[in-house]
Amino acid sequence: MEVKIGVQHAPREIVLESGQTAEEVESAVAAALSGKAQLLSLVDDHGRKVLVPAERLAYVEIGEPSRGKVGFSAL
Template structure:
C-alpha cells in the first residue's frame, strides 16, 4: 500500500510504500501526536521516513494495483 504524507509548509508530499495496514499507520500517527514525538513510517525496503507529528497535514492511502507496462493495455 502506498501512503502519501502531506507535510505543512512543504510543496511536495512524501510517498511511502509500506506493508502496514491503514489502521496501524493511523494508530502510529495518533500515538505520535499524543506523545508530541516524531511520526515514523518504514517502507518495504527498510527505509524510514520521519516527520514531526504536529507537522503532518494529511495521510492519503492508495491500494497497490500493480504496475502497468506496455502500450494498448485494455485493448481487446
C-alpha cells in the same frame, strides 16, 4: 500499500510504499497527533524509516493494499 504524507510548509508530499497494514499506519498517525509520539515513524518496502515531526503533519492519505505486480521489471 501507498501512503501519502503532507507536510506543512513543504511544496511536495512524501509518498511511500509500505508493508505495514492500514491499521498500523492509522495507529501511528493517531499516536503522533494525540501527542503520545513526537514523530510519525513509518517503514517503507525497502526497510527505510521515514520520520516526520508530528507538529508538521498536514494530512496522511492511506491507500489500498497493493496487489501483486505483474511484469518484467527489476525488483
